[in-house]
Amino acid sequence: MSTQTIAQNNAISIKKKKSQVTKSYSIWRGLSLPVFVLILWQLLSSLDILSAQLFSSPLLIITRFIELVQSGEMAKHLQISLIRAFLGFAIGGFLGLLIGVIVGMNKRAEEYLNPSIQMLRTVPLLVITPLFIMWLGFGELSKVLLIALGAFFPLYLQTFLGIRNVDKKLYDVAQILEYSRMDQITKLMIPASLPNILLGIRLALSAAWMCLVVAELLGADRGVGFMIQDARSFMQTDTVFVGIIIFALAGKISDSFVRFLENRLLKWQDSFKA
Amino acid sequence: MESTVKIDHVRKTFKSDNESIKVLEDFNLAVKYGEFLTIIGPSGCGKSTLLKLIAGLDLDFEGEIMIADKSVNGPSKDRGFIFQEHRLFPWLNVEKNIAGNQSLKDPDIRSKVDHLISLVKLKGFEKAYPRQLSGGMSQRVAIARALLRNPKVLLLDEPFGALDAFTRNHLQEALLEIWEENRTTMILVTHDIDEAIFLSSKVVVMDAKPGRIKGIVPIDLPYPRTRISKAFQEYRTVILKYLDHQDNEIEDWII
Numbered sequence A: 001m002s003t004q005t006i007a008q009n010n011a012i013s014i015k016k017k018k019s020q021v022t023k024s025y026s027i028w029r030g031l032s033l034p035v036f037v038l039i040l041w042q043l044l045s046s047l048d049i050l051s052a053q054l055f056s057s058p059l060l061i062i063t064r065f066i067e068l069v070q071s072g073e074m075a076k077h078l079q080i081s082l083i084r085a086f087l088g089f090a091i092g093g094f095l096g097l098l099i100g101v102i103v104g105m106n107k108r109a110e111e112y113l114n115p116s117i118q119m120l121r122t123v124p125l126l127v128i129t130p131l132f133i134m135w136l137g138f139g140e141l142s143k144v145l146l147i148a149l150g151a152f153f154p155l156y157l158q159t160f161l162g163i164r165n166v167d168k169k170l171y172d173v174a175q176i177l178e179y180s181r182m183d184q185i186t187k188l189m190i191p192a193s194l195p196n197i198l199l200g201i202r203l204a205l206s207a208a209w210m211c212l213v214v215a216e217l218l219g220a221d222r223g224v225g226f227m228i229q230d231a232r233s234f235m236q237t238d239t240v241f242v243g244i245i246i247f248a249l250a251g252k253i254s255d256s257f258v259r260f261l262e263n264r265l266l267k268w269q270d271s272f273k274a
Numbered sequence B: 001m002e003s004t005v006k007i008d009h010v011r012k013t014f015k016s017d018n019e020s021i022k023v024l025e026d027f028n029l030a031v032k033y034g035e036f037l038t039i040i041g042p043s044g045c046g047k048s049t050l051l052k053l054i055a056g057l058d059l060d061f062e063g064e065i066m067i068a069d070k071s072v073n074g075p076s077k078d079r080g081f082i083f084q085e086h087r088l089f090p091w092l093n094v095e096k097n098i099a100g101n102q103s104l105k106d107p108d109i110r111s112k113v114d115h116l117i118s119l120v121k122l123k124g125f126e127k128a129y130p131r132q133l134s135g136g137m138s139q140r141v142a143i144a145r146a147l148l149r150n151p152k153v154l155l156l157d158e159p160f161g162a163l164d165a166f167t168r169n170h171l172q173e174a175l176l177e178i179w180e181e182n183r184t185t186m187i188l189v190t191h192d193i194d195e196a197i198f199l200s201s202k203v204v205v206m207d208a209k210p211g212r213i214k215g216i217v218p219i220d221l222p223y224p225r226t227r228i229s230k231a232f233q234e235y236r237t238v239i240l241k242y243l244d245h246q247d248n249e250i251e252d253w254i255i
Helices: A003-046 A058-070 A073-105 A107-122 A125-136 A140-164 A168-176 A181-192 A194-218 A224-233 A237-265 B047-055 B094-099 B107-119 B135-148 B165-182 B193-199 B230-244 B247-253
Strands: B003-015 B020-032 B036-040 B062-067 B079-082 B153-157 B185-190 B202-207 B212-218
Touching: A003 A058, A058 A073, A058 A237, A073 A107, A073 A140, A073 A181, A073 A194, A073 A224, A073 A237, A107 A140, A125 A140, A125 A194, A140 A181, A140 A194, A168 A181, A168 B079, A181 A194, A194 A224, A194 A237, A224 A237, B003 B047, B003 B185, B020 B047, B020 B185, B020 B212, B036 B047, B036 B193, B047 B062, B047 B079, B047 B153, B047 B185, B079 B135, B094 B107, B094 B135, B107 B135, B107 B165, B135 B153, B135 B165, B165 B193, B185 B193, B193 B230, B202 B230, B212 B230
Parallel strands: B036 B185, B036 B202, B079 B153, B153 B185
Antiparallel strands: B003 B020, B003 B062, B202 B212
8 A cells, every 4th residue: 555545545535525515515505595585585574564465475385385285185286287297298208209200310201290390389389278278178188288299399309409410420330330220219319319308308398397387277177277276366375376386396306307317317428517 | 252352343433513533443452351451542542432432331333342242232240340530339338339239138249248348458448438438448449349240351441540659559469469369351541651561461552533553562571560670661661662653663663
């Protein structure tokens, strides 16, 4: 054991400690702004400067949240919302990925499909919603389809983009190694465009949450969106806030999940990390 | 089966908008089984293009190229290709890059991959990703990947051009070891005269515009060769003369 290795070990442990410290610092830095806003809000509410009717107070919102959880109301709404979001995301995301791969791999398919998809993409989803309701009523199908539509475009677009960015040089290699068409897709195109696909999934998830809210606000008898709409008509500001927080949390959790996937699946990438 | 690769009256022209450039003009060459053939020539002489034609990556040419008596009509595993860059899949680690679309769970593939990893001296790096490897290591992985497919011929397009002198020498020795063990037919394209003499059993010197064979120099030196020997120096002179002079001046030098 030479002094050099000891020095090296020391250097490594110092480095580790430093990165742990920076990590916990970065969590606190992220939390500082929301915590500050919450304290200020509670303070202003307690001092009656903010109208209790319109703004509730953080404490009231928490109490309301606990009530809703205990009564089982929350579980009822959350469950149906999650099912809708998941189904819509799964259908739209899967189709986006599939059609993105097909259009990305095949020039003919691109010529036939891409112009129409690009045109449809620019139409605001809110404009299509009335049609969905007219055709399919207020049932689950129209909601799930609206969410699917929202999730479809980002994933389609990013998959297509990712495949078109695959290095021609690697494609040559796959040809020399006699990859079948299926191997080319699963072992070259999809892994190579994974950074784009994961970005597409993130965008598709946020689009799915957005469409879920739209669908539930427009007409539903259950779901977190309905809970908000219902509370609004009774001026239950605290419940509205609880609903908003639920959406914020759901969005954050799904986003973190994709980030986790990115860290796991893209560890081969050698990109700049500030 | 006399020759692994037979190139028969091959012509290749690149057509741009209003002019066509002759890249290869009536090119004929037969590469014997187990031979280490090097093609050397100035840039633009069509040597890399020729390699792409043999690989089947470019099918737009006149004439015929035969691999083990079968006409080339597309890329295939029987012609391994080592590019100037390693072209590894960045999302796969070393062993998975070598296996490619074959499964490492297959014990036969597993043992072949393990054997190749020790052949290219990368034991201990099986799980490393391409970004963690040096240029020379990456190129060795690329060679192992090609060898796993048991190619009839290995095509090498300036494979060591981007490496530093030390790594290059080391890899040249490694390639010779592989060749001596496997006896795979090799066709190497380079512009490094020393590399050509050090490695090959036969050197083809090419002329540019249009690309055609200027001379063929068999290298009759026993392996391993030393770059400082007198005979090595003589071969160097012969090839340099081919490259530098007009056809009529070099006739005395043909051996």
